[in-house]
Amino acid sequence: MTPAPPVRSTWHRPALAVLLLGTAVLYLWGLGASGWANAFYSAAAQAGSQSWKALFFGSSDAANAITVDKTPAALWVLGLSARLFGVNAWSVLVPQALMGVGSVWLLAAAVRRTSGPAAGLVAGLVLALTPVAALMFRFNNPDALLVLLLVAGAYCVVRALEKASPRWLALAGVAVGFGFLAKMLQAFLVLPAFALAYVVAAPVPLGKRLLHLLGALAATLVSAGWYLLVVALWPAASRPYIGGSQTNSLWELIFGYNGFGRITGDEVGSVGGGAGRGWGSTGLTRLFGSEMAGGIAWLLPAALLALGAGLWFTRRATCTDRSRAALLLWGGWLVVTALVFSYMGGIIHPYYTVALAPAVGALVGTAAVQLWRLRAQPAASGLLSGGVALTALTAYLVLSGSSWQPWLAPTVLVGGLMAAVALFFAAHLTRWAASLVAVFSLVVLLAGTSAYTLATAATTHSGAIPSAGPSSGFGGRFGGPGGPGGFGGGRGGGPGSLLSTTLPGTSLTALLQKDASHYRWTAATVLSNAAAGYQLAGGAPVMAVGGFNGTDPYPTLEQFQQYVASGQIHYFLGDGLAMQGNSGSDAAQQIAEWVASHFQSSTVDGVTVYDLTATV
Structure with missing residues (x-):
């Protein structure tokens, strides 16, 4: 050539x-x-x-x-x-x-x-x-x-x-x-x-x-x-x-x-x-x-x-x-x-x-x-x-x-x-x-x-692991990704998960926005994707406890307790998901269990909400 x-x-x-x-x-x-x-x-x-x-x-x-x-x-x-x-x-x-x-x-x-x-x-x-x-x-x-x-x-x-x-x-x-x-x-x-x-x-x-x-x-x-x-x-x-x-x-x-x-x-x-x-x-x-x-x-x-x-x-x-x-x-x-x-x-x-x-x-x-x-x-x-x-x-x-x-x-x-x-x-x-x-x-x-x-x-894609191709089922002899072109997304009640994000309903969004300027974080929740949905909807910071996988050792239980005691976090959202693997920190699980045992809960738009300013 x-x-x-x-x-x-x-x-x-x-x-x-x-x-x-x-x-x-x-x-x-x-x-x-x-x-x-x-x-x-x-x-x-x-x-x-x-x-x-x-x-x-x-x-x-x-x-x-x-x-x-x-x-x-x-x-x-x-x-x-x-x-x-x-x-x-x-x-x-x-x-x-x-x-x-x-x-x-x-x-x-x-x-x-x-x-x-x-x-x-x-x-x-x-x-x-x-x-x-x-x-x-x-x-x-x-x-x-x-x-x-x-x-x-x-x-x-x-x-x-x-x-x-x-x-x-x-x-x-x-x-x-x-x-x-x-x-x-x-x-x-x-x-x-x-x-x-x-x-x-x-x-x-x-x-x-x-x-x-x-x-x-x-x-x-x-x-x-x-x-x-x-x-x-x-x-x-x-x-x-x-x-x-x-x-x-x-x-x-x-x-x-x-x-x-x-x-x-x-x-x-x-x-x-x-x-x-x-x-x-x-x-x-x-x-x-x-x-x-x-x-x-x-x-x-x-x-x-x-x-x-x-x-x-x-x-x-x-x-x-x-x-x-x-x-x-x-x-x-x-x-x-x-x-x-x-x-x-x-x-x-x-x-x-x-x-x-x-x-x-x-x-x-x-x-x-x-x-x-x-x-x-x-x-x-x-x-x-x-x-x-x-x-x-x-x-x-x-x-x-x-x-x-x-x-x-x-x-x-x-x-x-x-x-x-x-x-x-x-x-x-x-x-x-x-x-x-x-x-x-x-x-x-x-x-x-x-x-x-x-x-x-022509296909909408959302979530953490998008796939190329049409939204209809697909699978050739080489094989192809079946199902939709992306994971998760959407609106409505329920928390997000490891790979998907669900935007909260109007009632929960309004709750997160109320008095948000009085707190460093309007809420905290386990997993980054769950936190992302709440944050994008409310426009105020939401702490992602445990990071993307829920296995990062931040914050520790002691740090989280200090944030709560000093009035820096208003709500904790979700029932608390266990960490997603068999390695890494279990600090997120400890925090979720501590919150559930010390604070009163309610359900808003299908999401469990703990008010961290009001103890049981």
């Missing part, structure tokens, strides 16, 4: 504008229907709009009891948006959609510089039409910012490779460092690929390449580490408790619950309760399993085929060949991240796979255009034909057996096989006939993933 010069053809700008406009419409249309989406993060954005300290630390409430169980970069964006435009579903979700548009633009720009404008547009189109991307860029989890920053980092590496620029490489490190502040160690999964591409292909002596990489590593550590240093030096008594940790330590959160614990399965305080419990079987087929397939599987085999084909065609290229460098960059990103997701034994959710989508798009876009240019060679036409057939078969397996649009699976399969045959003989067709085959093949290539992406965008 030969690199295409990074020039703009006359059609490139209008085509890119259409792509970005279409992506914006796809990600913004009907966005408000998902309401608060993940209320856990929406409540933190609300807190950040009311308190600068809460914004900086990523607190769940404006009174700064406890943080979310992530580093807060994504919440900085959402909290600032809420400050500017008010606390509502649009101010929380629109920034996510714009991050999606930005990711598509940066990916198209990065691929264009190594493989030409057509490849860049195909890469961006594949990313935009990946179902899990449509899910996450219409949702308020930190993954949207993570993907944007990692694609920005890859773009900077591509620029650095052109002239061995240490400045561009350092900027890549800065992007990854801030990606760390969005979702911690997951951001570092791309670093081996970035380093490999530069050390192999940068057009300077090896010693300078290594020095440039050391500078980029320093930039990464500084851009990620400044926040860790501030938190470490900040007096613990004047900041919120670090949610997700058992020792009020950000370092423990990074390397434990949200770090190596995700690999080994040994996350103290986890909902799974220990290694190997509740997160599905591991192995190379995991990404094609029932939880993952609908979001990412569609073009994953084609991307791996593209990587192998690209490395074969560039096997005799010089070390500085930019096409091969791009393959090492995107292929390394895909392989390392896919292997980690496939074998990690701890908490993993299907939407994590959005981190694979840019690499899939880049590899497919690059290979599709380059192999088309080489279609006169039997090997290239065969690989191009085989890639389309493989994609059609993958889509058929994902879709088959589904109660959703049952006609689509056989249609995509038949169309894909027809396109594969036509592609094999495309070199012998007239120019116009070959162009029609190319367009038809691209349509078939994207038919399955596009249909599922549109269904994802």
Whole structure:
């Protein structure tokens, strides 16, 4: 494969504008229907709009009891948006959609510089039409910012490779460092690929390449580490408790619950309760399993085929060949991240796979255009034909057996096989006939993933674990997520739970709002999602006892008793749920039992309410 010069053809700008406009419409249309989406993060954005300290630390409430169980970069964006435009579903979700548009633009720009404008547009189109991307860029989890920053980092590496620029490489490190502040160690999964591409292909002596990489590593550590240093030096008594940790330590959160614990399965305080419990079987087929397939599987085999084909065609290229460098960059990103997701034994959710989508798009876009240019060679036409057939078969397996649009699976399969045959003989067709085959093949290539992406965008999603796809039942031979596209949400009586949030009824909301300004927290309740619903409805801080899982040792029973004695908490809500795993603290359960035995209860809108200002 030969690199295409990074020039703009006359059609490139209008085509890119259409792509970005279409992506914006796809990600913004009907966005408000998902309401608060993940209320856990929406409540933190609300807190950040009311308190600068809460914004900086990523607190769940404006009174700064406890943080979310992530580093807060994504919440900085959402909290600032809420400050500017008010606390509502649009101010929380629109920034996510714009991050999606930005990711598509940066990916198209990065691929264009190594493989030409057509490849860049195909890469961006594949990313935009990946179902899990449509899910996450219409949702308020930190993954949207993570993907944007990692694609920005890859773009900077591509620029650095052109002239061995240490400045561009350092900027890549800065992007990854801030990606760390969005979702911690997951951001570092791309670093081996970035380093490999530069050390192999940068057009300077090896010693300078290594020095440039050391500078980029320093930039990464500084851009990620400044926040860790501030938190470490900040007096613990004047900041919120670090949610997700058992020792009020950000370092423990990074390397434990949200770090190596995700690999080994040994996350103290986890909902799974220990290694190997509740997160599905591991192995190379995991990404094609029932939880993952609908979001990412569609073009994953084609991307791996593209990587192998690209490395074969560039096997005799010089070390500085930019096409091969791009393959090492995107292929390394895909392989390392896919292997980690496939074998990690701890908490993993299907939407994590959005981190694979840019690499899939880049590899497919690059290979599709380059192999088309080489279609006169039997090997290239065969690989191009085989890639389309493989994609059609993958889509058929994902879709088959589904109660959703049952006609689509056989249609995509038949169309894909027809396109594969036509592609094999495309070199012998007239120019116009070959162009029609190319367009038809691209349509078939994207038919399955596009249909599922549109269904994802048309479905409202809420709760802690959203799933890509339509709201109707789904399950193909690879398997697909059955049931609705998200967990929980809604309005009415009853408390929230570990993975869902229920907004309280009008009577309970009015009760929480009455005299709320007289208390530091208008209420306390076990589990962050339950607290989020009450806080979003009432607009006043609600303490999340025990954090997200109910297993964080904050507050202790003694601390809670002191808060109550000093009149800082008005109500305790709910019957008190036991901690959700077999590890971590049981302080939340102790508090719930103490409240039940010392305070009078009533039921309001189906929720048990204890007035902490009136003892039994």
